[in-house]
Amino acid sequence: MEEVKKPLLTPRQIGMAAAFGGAALAIVLAGITIPIPGTVVVTDPREPFTTIGSSLTGPIGGLVIGFLAGIAEPGIPWASLLAHIIGCVYMGFAYKFVYTLFKALWLKLVGWAILVLIYYFVVVVPLFVVGIWIFYPAETGGEAFLPLLVALEVGALPEAVLTTIFTTIIMGILPERFRRPVW
Secondary structure (H helix, E strand, O other), rough: OOOOOOOOHHHHHHHHHHHHHHHHHHHHHHOOOOOOOOOEEEOOOHHHHHHHHHHHHHHHHHHHHHHHHHHOOOOOOOHHHHHHHHHHHHHHHHHHHHHHHHHOOHHHHHHHHHHHHHHHHHHHHHHHHHHHHHHHHHHOOOOHHHHHHOOOHHHHHHHHHHHHHHHHHHHHHHHHHHHHOOO
């Protein structure tokens, strides 16, 4: 009997990754931004699409979503690509772990909220700063690494909290079949 190999990405994963990544890309291309006080950096509302999309489509879908979310970042695309690709791959793996570990919805939602906060403060913002330091040292404004990291983490706090609340509500009201990872 011949073993059937599962494709790297199913058509459903491709469609979902394209939709979520395309929505994130559209927000960037539309120029919808919010300045982070005390820095030269701006933020935008693409993260609900990156977190939910990559969580549902897994690490390979997250790779696609992270690429689309970061590629058009004005002036600093390499920093954004580094942060979003790794962040979305992380969400793909981490959400599947939380989803399978917890049976009760309320525990899955608590786990989700923690994952989103880790996404921001442990993965995306630090990697974004690393990317700026590596690829765009002139953009640091002469600021040392740690003060820039702290400034961006503090500046990202409102977005992180709002995204966590918003996406937790969405994940809570989605029917189980739409909340389940597709990989």
